[in-house]
Amino acid sequence: MHDLLIVGKIGAVYGILGWNKIFSYTEKKSNILKYKPWFLYHNNQWIQFFLEYNKIYNKKIIVKFKNINNINQAKILTNNLIAIQKQTLPKLNKCEYYWYNIILCQVFDKNNIYIGTVRNIIRTKKNDILVIKNTKYNKKEILIPFIQNIFIKKIYLKKKIIQLNTSIVE
Template sequence: MFNIYKKCNKPNDPCIIGKIGSAHGILGMVKLFSFTENKNDIFKYCPWFTVKENQWIILHLEYKKNNKDFFLIKIKNIKNRNEAQLLTHCHIIIEKKTLPILKENEYYWNDLIDFKIISDTGNYLGKIDNFLQTRSNDILVIKNYRGNKKKKEILIPFIENEVIKNIDIVNKTITVHWNPIFE
C-alpha cells in the first residue's frame, strides 16, 4: 500500500516544521499546516521527510496553493483521496542543517523541547512537550508528573517579558511568571 512513497534513510538531525492535515478533494491534495515563523518559509526547506509505519519517506511537492489558515498541497505520486488520507497527521520533517544559522540568543522552537520550566517563585512546573500556535501568541505545552499521579499538562502563553522572563539555552531552563494551581 505504501509503494507510492519513495522510502529513504532517517535524516541525520530531524526537525519538524509542519504537519499534514486531512485530505482535500478527490485528486489527492492535503492540507498543510506550517510551524515556521513565516508560514511560507516551509517551502524553502527541502527535501521533506515523514515517517509512516516506522518507515522514513521522502516527499516531493508537486503543487501548492495558499489558503487562509493552511496550504493545500499535492505530493508527487499521490493520485487520489484514499492515498492522500494515508498521510493525515504525518509531520513534515527536514534536516536541521537546512535551516538558517541563528544569531546569538536566538533559537528554534524545536530547540526548546524538553527545557525545564521554572516559575519566578522557584517552583518546577515541568518540561516543554510541544507548542501550540494561536492567532494572538504561541503557547508552551508543559508536561509534569506530580508524584504518582498522572501527567499534568500546563499551557503557558509565550509572551516575552510579561510571562517569559528568561530563556537559558546553556542550562536548558525557562523562567516564567506563572503559578498554576495543582490539584
C-alpha cells in the same frame, strides 16, 4: 533520523494525476513549500521525496511528487508525516525560538523552584502560551504566557531550561 522535524502531513489525493493535498504545521501554512527536501514516514521508515510541482488552490496546498503519476500511487502516501532536516530552517534573530527548541525545557520560577516541563505550546493572536506539566501540581497543566521580560526571564537552550520572572503559588 534524529535531525528531522515534522512540519506537516499528506492529505487526500487531488485528481487522478498523482497530486496530494498537504496539511502544513508551519506558522504560515505555505512556508512548508520553502523547505526541501521532504522526508515522508512511509512503510515504517523515513524516505526522501522530491516535489515536482506545487500550487495553492482555494487556500489548499497541493503537491505532486516526482515519480508519483497516478491516483493509486498518490493514495499510498495519504496520512504520511512530512519532515525536514532541522538544519534547513532559517537562522532566527536573538530572542526568537523554534517550538521544538522550547518543548521539553524544564521550567523554574524566580525562586529557582522547579515548575515542570514544557509539553506543548498554544498559539494565540497575542502571544504563545507554554503548557507546563508537573505531577507535583495535581497532574494539572500550568499555562504561562510566553512573553519575554515579563513572564520569561531567561532561556538557556543548551541546558533546556526556562527561568521565569514570577513564582507559582500552590
